[in-house]
Amino acid sequence: xxxxxxxxxxxxxTERSKGTIAAAVVIGYGVLYGIRTLLGDGNxxxxxxxxxxxxxxxxxxxxxxxxxxxxxxxxxxxxxxRERARVAVFVGPALILLIGGLIVPSVxxxxxSLFTGSNTDxxxxxxxxxxxxxxxxxxxxxxxxxxxxxxxTGFSTIVGITVARFADRMRGEPIAKALLFLPxxxxxxxxxxxxxxxYANNPSKQYGLLNWIWVGLDPIxxxxxxxxxWLQDTTFFGIKSDFLPGSNTVFMIIVLIxxxxxxxxxxxxxxxxxxxDDLVEAARIDGATDRQAFYKIxxxxxxxxxITVVTTITIAVLKVFDIVQAMGLGGAFENNVLAxxxxxxxxxxxxxxxxxxxxxxxxxxxVPVVWVNARNQKAMREARA
Amino acid sequence: xxxxxxxxxxxxxxxxxxxxxxxxxxxxxxxTPTATKVTKKLTSPFGRAMVWLLALLWTVPTFGLFITSFxxxxxxxxxxxxxxxxxxxxxxxxxxxVLDYTGGSGRPFSNYFWNSVAITVxxxxxxxxxxxxxxxxxxxxxxxxxxAIFVGIVALMVVPLQMCLIPLLQFFxxxxxxxxxxxxxxxxxxxxxxxxxxxxxxxxxxxxxPSEVIEAARVDGASHMTIFTKLVLPLSVPAIAxxxxxxFLWVWNDLLVAKVFGGGSKNAPxxxxxxxxxxxxxxDWQLLTAGAFISMIVPLIVFLSLQRYFVRGLLAGSVxx
Numbered sequence: 001x002x003x004x005x006x007x008x009x010x011x012x013x014t015e016r017s018k019g020t021i022a023a024a025v026v027i028g029y030g031v032l033y034g035i036r037t038l039l040g041d042g043n044x045x046x047x048x049x050x051x052x053x054x055x056x057x058x059x060x061x062x063x064x065x066x067x068x069x070x071x072x073x074x075x076x077x078x079x080x081x082r083e084r085a086r087v088a089v090f091v092g093p094a095l096i097l098l099i100g101g102l103i104v105p106s107v108x109x110x111x112x113s114l115f116t117g118s119n120t121d122x123x124x125x126x127x128x129x130x131x132x133x134x135x136x137x138x139x140x141x142x143x144x145x146x147x148x149x150x151x152x153t154g155f156s157t158i159v160g161i162t163v164a165r166f167a168d169r170m171r172g173e174p175i176a177k178a179l180l181f182l183p184x185x186x187x188x189x190x191x192x193x194x195x196x197x198x199y200a201n202n203p204s205k206q207y208g209l210l211n212w213i214w215v216g217l218d219p220i221x222x223x224x225x226x227x228x229x230w231l232q233d234t235t236f237f238g239i240k241s242d243f244l245p246g247s248n249t250v251f252m253i254i255v256l257i258x259x260x261x262x263x264x265x266x267x268x269x270x271x272x273x274x275x276x277d278d279l280v281e282a283a284r285i286d287g288a289t290d291r292q293a294f295y296k297i298x299x300x301x302x303x304x305x306x307i308t309v310v311t312t313i314t315i316a317v318l319k320v321f322d323i324v325q326a327m328g329l330g331g332a333f334e335n336n337v338l339a340x341x342x343x344x345x346x347x348x349x350x351x352x353x354x355x356x357x358x359x360x361x362x363x364x365x366x367v368p369v370v371w372v373n374a375r376n377q378k379a380m381r382e383a384r385a
Numbered sequence: 386x387x388x389x390x391x392x393x394x395x396x397x398x399x400x401x402x403x404x405x406x407x408x409x410x411x412x413x414x415x416x417t418p419t420a421t422k423v424t425k426k427l428t429s430p431f432g433r434a435m436v437w438l439l440a441l442l443w444t445v446p447t448f449g450l451f452i453t454s455f456x457x458x459x460x461x462x463x464x465x466x467x468x469x470x471x472x473x474x475x476x477x478x479x480x481x482x483v484l485d486y487t488g489g490s491g492r493p494f495s496n497y498f499w500n501s502v503a504i505t506v507x508x509x510x511x512x513x514x515x516x517x518x519x520x521x522x523x524x525x526x527x528x529x530x531x532x533a534i535f536v537g538i539v540a541l542m543v544v545p546l547q548m549c550l551i552p553l554l555q556f557f558x559x560x561x562x563x564x565x566x567x568x569x570x571x572x573x574x575x576x577x578x579x580x581x582x583x584x585x586x587x588x589x590x591x592x593x594x595p596s597e598v599i600e601a602a603r604v605d606g607a608s609h610m611t612i613f614t615k616l617v618l619p620l621s622v623p624a625i626a627x628x629x630x631x632x633f634l635w636v637w638n639d640l641l642v643a644k645v646f647g648g649g650s651k652n653a654p655x656x657x658x659x660x661x662x663x664x665x666x667x668x669d670w671q672l673l674t675a676g677a678f679i680s681m682i683v684p685l686i687v688f689l690s691l692q693r694y695f696v697r698g699l700l701a702g703s704v705x706x
Binding site (some may be wrong): 006044045047051052055056059060063071072075078084087089090091093094095097098099102103104105106108109110114147159162163165166167168169170172177178179180181182183184185186187188189190192193194195196197198200202205206207208209212217258261262277290312318321322325326338342343346347352355356358359360362363366367370 | 412428429433434435436437439440441443444445446447449450454461462463464466467469492493495496499500502503506507510511514515516518519521522526527528534538541542543544545547548549550551552553554556568570572573574576577578580581584608609610613632637638639640641644645655659660663667670673674676677680681684685687690692695696
């Protein structure tokens, strides 16, 4: 912080205090660096905590020094260059990151998708894309992504609307909503482990919740209910079809519904609370039932919010990766998705050309959704103005 | 602070309005809740029962993991966690063994906890600082093409990060990169991917601060840096807090960016270590449950203590591609 302030408030801080601060920073850094070097690769508690703090301090310290020193240098210039240089210090780093980190790489990725080979230097035309839309395994991946989007978006939104409706102003509403929302806070890797445990199969002593319930239902349901490896079943509950997702995919989809439903609930619930009482009251006086009042008045009123929820979840689902990493056995059981395929092709199979093509397809899939969302948000703002 | 004019009272009530409002400067006076009469009840006994059933259903899996992480290994492997209540035996052994557990990498699991901290704290601070500087410039500094640049930045929200991974990694490993080592690479990657949304949100906020305040400071001879650090940043705390929490949880829970840019297990966060553990110790639930729970503690604390900011950040993030 001191570096920034000394750069800006030149009138207050004297040259001497600046020198003192600079010396303190240098000496302090030297001491920290010395201890860090002494600790080396040690794994004791002190070593770990110190190294963590050191890394954090270096990162944040560099950031502060970076802006502080550049701004101080810019301030040494004469007008009109001084003001121009200050603008550059403020906005330049962000622009460099955006151009160098987003725009240029995106163009390069689009270009890479037209090449193949281990060095990605062999011209391949559109053959990567052709492979994606003709080879069976790749088509199954696309199929899975479509089902992910339909099922997660659909069920999460339905759960969200249902809970938002019935929980509204009931006793314990915040607790119920928080319980539903909790999965949103944890990582998808953590969620994957939680659900792997639910689906676990240990034929001799059943500790997986789902198999325990499943086998427990045996006397009630027709047929024989035996312990099942849910995450390895490529049939849709016994039906083999190229158009239906395997059960293994369905059981991963459930995990993402579990994560996203809370998001839908919280957002739709906030919108429902904003519906004017008079509207509902007027419908009641006209003889509408609760059900009619909800579907004819409240739901249309929050339509734009529901669209926001649907588009946001759609984008999140298109990019799902962690869950398949945690539970999908590498996507080898006809249960792959695009983002996981992008990762494995690019970074484990060294097939960057194909990985890039998958990234481009993801990008093309996201654009219309973002466009709908943007238009929707614009309409919302205009309706408000 | 009290000079900030209250934002116009909202009449509509859609969420994005709530989001936009929350991301606008406002005074405490403005916080009166809109219309809360008891007449508009849409709930019913059946509906309430369904809500609680869903809430229960949503909690059971996490609860099972939590209980299991405290049960002795023998119990975990022979009985379901639901039998815990008839035969409660509690142990901390699982946590002890997972913290000391060294997989193929030879590093204890505790190491990855600290890696996660070292990745996440700067990974949340750096993007916000860089974005705040840019947002200030885009709001209060005059230069040609300013509005066009802002529109361009907003448009970049469309780009999924998958589009950038391969070329960025090629650059980092090319020898032209000024960065050495994995963790700073992860910071920079997270900074890049967070930039469009953070600039968009912060410019909306910083740009709507009252211009009289900023101009008065200019007239008094304050430099941009003074105005930025002494005036704009303190006034922007609500917006920064929301974005910071969102970004913190995003980085803490991230797997993809860390896996691509971390460069091996030395710099891997807990998410990555857990994935490896699933691969090698997939049925050692005494390790997996405790390990997963350790990785969840920090987000759960953040979530439970800062839920309001967390929800706001999520709402704000919903415009991203």
